[in-house]
Amino acid sequence: MKPPPFSYHDPRSVADAVGLLTSLDNAKLLAGGQSLMPMLNMRYVLPDHVIDLNRVEGLSTITPRDGVLEIGAMTRQRDIEFSDVVGERCPLMAEAIRQVGHRQTRNRGTLGGSLCHLDPAAELVSVAAALDATVTVTGKSGTREIAFADFPIAYMTPAIEPDELLTAATFPCWPRGHGYGFVEFARRHGDFAIVSAAVLIEEDKTGKVTRASVTLGGMGPAPVRASEVERALIGEVIEEKRLRDICETLRKLDAIEDIHAPASYRQQLATVLPRRALIKAHERIAQGARA
Amino acid sequence: MSETRQIAVTVNGTRYEETVPVRVTLADFLRHQLGLTGTHLGCEHGVCGACTILLDGRSARSCLMLAVQADGHDILTVEGIAPDAETLHPLQEAFRDNHGLQCGFCTPGILTTLIEFLRDNPDPTEEEVRIGISGNLCRCTGYQNIVIAALDAAKRLRAEGKTP
Secondary structure (H helix, E strand, C coil): CCCCEEEECCCCCCHHHHHHHHHHEECCCCCCCCCCCHHCCCCCCCCCCCCCCCCCCCCEEEEEEEEEEEEEEEEEHHHHHHHHHHHCHHHHHHHHHCCCCCCHHHHHCHHHHHHHCCCCCCCHHHHHHHHHEEEEEEEEEEEEEEEEECEEEEEEEECCCCCCCCEEEEEEECCCCCCEEEEECCCCCCCCCCCCEEEEEEECCCCEEEEEEEEEEEECCEECCHHHHHHHHHHECCHHHHHHHHHHHHHHHCCCCCCCCCCHHHHHHHHHHHHHHHHHHHHHHHHHHCC | CCEEEEEEEEEECCEEEEEECCCCCCCCHHHCCCCCCCCCCCCCCCCCCEEEEEECEEEEEHHHHHHHHCCCCCCCHHHHHCCCCCECCCCHHHHHHHHCCCCCHHHHHHHHHHHHHHHHHHCCCHHHHHHCCCCCCCCCCCCCHHHHHHHHHHHHHHHHHHCC
């Protein structure tokens, strides 16, 4: 089994990559290759040109700035997993990334590749939605930023023009001491989730929730923010029974149906996984307060 | 139709300068062009882990890389694990002694994966071993003896004061 014939390009700069994207027809960008290479091997995609980003300089960076973490598109998932600064500033991402594929795929797979491939059940896609990330894309008319909420325009289709490439994503960090939890259900470790829940909460001194972010992955064509639940949580004290009532409303979310699970099964998971993630987040706040 | 490139790679300590078609995967290059057939191909789409090699010391699926991408890099395959033709690596000894393989098809990928894993985590728990090899499929053993062999290898390496 081998990929179909194509011309291979390995630019050294973002400008050269954009130049190639602008001048070549039917070109595909190759990042970590953990999704594109299988698709080439199985000939789901037949590009005339493959533009390999692995030799582009300056895209493998993890930069903490004031209140945000900027991560270059070609940063390997493995480097995110083992980054102290990610663990400190974006612990939700650190927890989620350990559930992305396996060691061998995380060594090659990149942040930018995951975000652009945009599998609706991909862990990093859910994390970007949960944290209200911003992605930076560069094309022939310059650089622009896209709020992650506007990034998926259809199933596995990002809002990137044909001459543009994603260079970085910026993740707003929640204050120290916040609670977080990433919980997914998959048949085997390393598989894409059937449904995942990514949650973040802040609590006041009396334990009442003051801010909440709840994201479900795997339900529809893109991760969904459960904004009704986020609002309902404000002022509540996290407690199992109350959470059951609040999360029960998630059963009415639209869900896809596929070989892995019927819609009703996903809707059931949508009521269970956020509750587990919220309890985890709450317990982490309590542990932090005791520590 | 068949665009080619000149590449220079180091495989198991030997430097090769070769011309490769750009669409050839690293796995096919190792097997067909260099004759290193120890790297096995199971699924050829990144699921089974049989083709795992170390690229600059990090495990990677060689079916999910193009040979041209390996230009300038250092590769270790299962053929490069043993110190010489007469001696097994402690990890290989542990697999032999604990019956950590049956048909042996998945073994090259499991060994290369464990070389990296035991280097990073010389004293793993059983659960950590199971997560470490979760990207490798074995259809014979049920994994039990692979896990036992990996833990035994870790013990042998620690006793000898060696890193894999």
